[in-house]
Amino acid sequence: MPEGSLKSKTLEADTEDQLQELLRNQHRTDGLPVILPTQARVDAMLEIAAFAGFEGDIVIGQVGPNMGFATVEKIAINAVMAGCQPEQMPVVIAAISAICDPRLDMTEVQATTHLLTPLLIINGPAVHDCGIASGSGALGYGHTANLCIGRAVRLCLINLGGTWPGISDMSLLGQPGMISYCLGESEESSPFEPLHVSLGYPAQSSVVTVTCVGAPHSIMAVMDADDPNSANRLLELLAITIASEGNNSAVVGTGTIVVCLTPDHARVLSEAGYNRRRIQEELTRRAHHPARYVHELRYGPNHAVVKALKDPDEPHYAISSPDSVLVFVAGGLGLYSYVMLPWCRGTHENPYVSKEIVFSDMCDFGGPVEVVAAH
Secondary structure (H helix, E strand, O other): OOOOOOOOOEEOOOOHHHHHHHHHHOOOOOOOOOOOOEHHHHHHHHHHHHHOOOOOOOEEEEEOOOOEEEEHHHHHHHHHHHOOOHHHHHHHHHHHHHHOOHHHOHHHHHHOOOOOEEEEEEEOOHHHHOOOOOOOOOOOOOOHHHHHHHHHHHHHHHHOOOOOEOOOEOOOOOOHHHOOOEEEOOHHHOOOOOHHHHOOOOOOOEEEEEEEEOOOEEEEOOOOOOOOOHHHHHHHHHHHHHOOOOOHHHHHOOOOEEEEEOHHHHHHHHHOOOOHHHHHHHHHHHOEEEHHHHHHHHHOOOOHHHHOOOOOOOEEEOOOOHHHEEEEEOOOOOOEEEEEOOOOOOOOOOOEEEEEEOOOOOOOOOOOOOEEOOO
16 A cells, blocks of 8 residues: 555544554554554555455444444554554454444444353464464463454444543443454364354355354353263363353343353364264253243242243253354463353344465564544
């Protein structure tokens, strides 16, 4: 892109500190310092995007609740601010394409009092080509690509979706994943086919799968080679966590359930004869409580929902269908796997959306202190 060809307005100040303060005061950041989106830095992102077939003025979609237009140029500006490298730009484009999919109900997601936020699961060559972590601490600190890609999505949600805590984003407490929630599947550590292959994509494709969930719940399960019941115990612990009465899914029973198995737990299940589909089916079958128990705890014994129960002892299932359970492998070796649970609300009841990533390996650009507006 030639210099000065961007359509976004520019902001100017005497110093970088003043620009940072201006962006913060206008609610154009996530509260943390950003990389200033100079013309040259944005151009570098757009060059990679163009190489992948996305010109700057292409509209990827609209971001709720403000329904701001997510042009490739606007996505590039927010990706720069988040600290992304140019070669990561196609991952961000694919993630924003998923975010803009009406099935994710981002207007409702961004306005709810719940603590859900988009989780990005990356599969395929992009995991290695973009430096996305999938092993120990993949959702924690120290993994630059994960943090920056996830943060780019949050900045787009702020700047294009128009949300801000306590004003339009009404989450009562929030959670750290609202800053960045991104990791890769550890395909090399998994005994199962990659997640994206199970969703119908070719193995050589790079894919981002996005669903809106809460923070991870850890499940401790000690696996014993001399205990033939190890796999069954693990499945029961996962199901109990999913059906825990305090969770929305235990009551509403819809939405996407995310199960992140660490390699040790995945191996034990595989050796016991479980593939991904069997795990999905087993969790769907096991995650339930008697209807009266679930609803009385939530609403009280005198609530109309409780009084309307036709069969109070009938099982009330926390998972609507095996297809609504996303099972993948990530993290380090050890005793813990993880469950991320949905809000279950919105018109489409918290599904997941997958988008293919088209990327290149070009990188390394820089620029002066003149920044482009993120909104």
